[in-house]
Amino acid sequence: MAEKFSYKVKKVCKQSGARIGEFTTPHGVIETPVFMPVGTQASVKALSPEELTGIGAQIILSNTYHLFLRPGHELVKKAGGLHKFMAWDRPILTDSGGFQVFSLSSLRQITEDGVKFNSHIDGAVHHLTPEYVMEIENALGADIIMAFDECTSAGAEHKTAEAAYMRTLRWLERCEKSHKRKDQALFPIVQGNLYRDLRIKSIKETLPYARHGIAVGGLSVGEPKPVMYEVLDELRPFFPEKMPRYLMGVGSPDCIIEGVCRGIDMFDCVLPTRIARNGTALTYNGKLVIRNAGYAEDFRPIDENCGCYACRNYSRSYLRHLINVNEILGGRMISLHNLYFLIHLMEKIKEAIMNDRLLDFRAELLANLSEID
RNA sequence: GGAUGGAUGCCCGAGCGGCCAAAGGGAGCAGACUGUACAUCUGCCGACUCACGUCUACGGUGGUUCGAAUCCACCUCCAUCCA
Numbered sequence: 001m002a003e004k005f006s007y008k009v010k011k012v013c014k015q016s017g018a019r020i021g022e023f024t025t026p027h028g029v030i031e032t033p034v035f036m037p038v039g040t041q042a043s044v045k046a047l048s049p050e051e052l053t054g055i056g057a058q059i060i061l062s063n064t065y066h067l068f069l070r071p072g073h074e075l076v077k078k079a080g081g082l083h084k085f086m087a088w089d090r091p092i093l094t095d096s097g098g099f100q101v102f103s104l105s106s107l108r109q110i111t112e113d114g115v116k117f118n119s120h121i122d123g124a125v126h127h128l129t130p131e132y133v134m135e136i137e138n139a140l141g142a143d144i145i146m147a148f149d150e151c152t153s154a155g156a157e158h159k160t161a162e163a164a165y166m167r168t169l170r171w172l173e174r175c176e177k178s179h180k181r182k183d184q185a186l187f188p189i190v191q192g193n194l195y196r197d198l199r200i201k202s203i204k205e206t207l208p209y210a211r212h213g214i215a216v217g218g219l220s221v222g223e224p225k226p227v228m229y230e231v232l233d234e235l236r237p238f239f240p241e242k243m244p245r246y247l248m249g250v251g252s253p254d255c256i257i258e259g260v261c262r263g264i265d266m267f268d269c270v271l272p273t274r275i276a277r278n279g280t281a282l283t284y285n286g287k288l289v290i291r292n293a294g295y296a297e298d299f300r301p302i303d304e305n306c307g308c309y310a311c312r313n314y315s316r317s318y319l320r321h322l323i324n325v326n327e328i329l330g331g332r333m334i335s336l337h338n339l340y341f342l343i344h345l346m347e348k349i350k351e352a353i354m355n356d357r358l359l360d361f362r363a364e365l366l367a368n369l370s371e372i373d
Numbered sequence: 374g375g376a377u378g379g380a381u382g383c384c385c386g387a388g389c390g391g392c393c394a395a396a397g398g399g400a401g402c403a404g405a406c407u408g409u410a411c412a413u414c415u416g417c418c419g420a421c422u423c424a425c426g427u428c429u430a431c432g433g434u435g436g437u438u439c440g441a442a443u444c445c446a447c448c449u450c451c452a453u454c455c456a
Binding site: 041 | 403404406409410413414
């Protein structure tokens, strides 16, 4: 049988070293750099698969921890796997629950064996081990599955961060051993918090496990942006050439372009859909807080030059009204716009890479983004 | 005509002698949001002041009291009931 996964670099930007590539998966080819919308509970909040393909989404994320709790991985398996269950036939990536180790820190206890969670839904105790996480991810059936890691918060002490990255590495070994499906690519995750020595140790020791791709985790968790960029600069010399590099949980337009310039190929973030539901739109001139009173009588679209369905049909005034009166359509339309924006930003980034002018494009983009901010 | 119950900040509504510029909602205004515990959370929300603070306020007018949104009298309006 032919190799299920492969990554081909199609173009390297002479100005920045960023690349355009093609990552082949069982559910199709992903052109990188790519922004992946997040659909934690087998749904990108407020949007249908049809709408997502309509704006050019190539791959979406889902979440092991959340699907394990509800509806349960056995049920998803019985439904024919996650793709069929949620009617999405393009690639899917499942996060392992490692981020929940961080975000639900008040509800869990970590041991060498794994993590004991008190369900945020009903308080029931669940024990996730690397082996169990692999069993769940195998049952869900995503194209890319993430190793079970321990994500620490910005500001964690060196010894805490060191213990976490080392445990992540031991868990990675266990993940690899128990991962059963060859049609799913297991991505290991580099940790090490904001400590240069730990990051470098982590990536060096993680690389032997990277078969199809590698992820950088534990960033964008509260540290200043320049600090994140420094970490990426330190890691960059160690990034493998022949596989995609995934910066987990990022991000905002500025973080995305900074990431691409530092050799990152894959991004995901809840930001565009979350702030959309809270009444904020992303634009090339910065964030537009459409909920604000100043837009009450602004009958222009979010962005005059945007081709998304929301911008072609609705005014800021109307969208503000929808958000204001808590109509679902408001959050839906701004979510659609924000994802369209990031996906099309990625298209522009690729164009700049093709033309060997990504650094110039970055300068232009960053200058414009600060207009509203 | 009589009886009873009401009238509180933009709205609803608690308070029933001092700790009251007055609980709590809502609305309004603003901020936050980065591998989603998030259609969420936080702050402001009488006027003037950066602030300390000062002033004006609990239907109206008068009164009791050191002190009243809170007690008393009368008036106005509203609701329900009885003729």
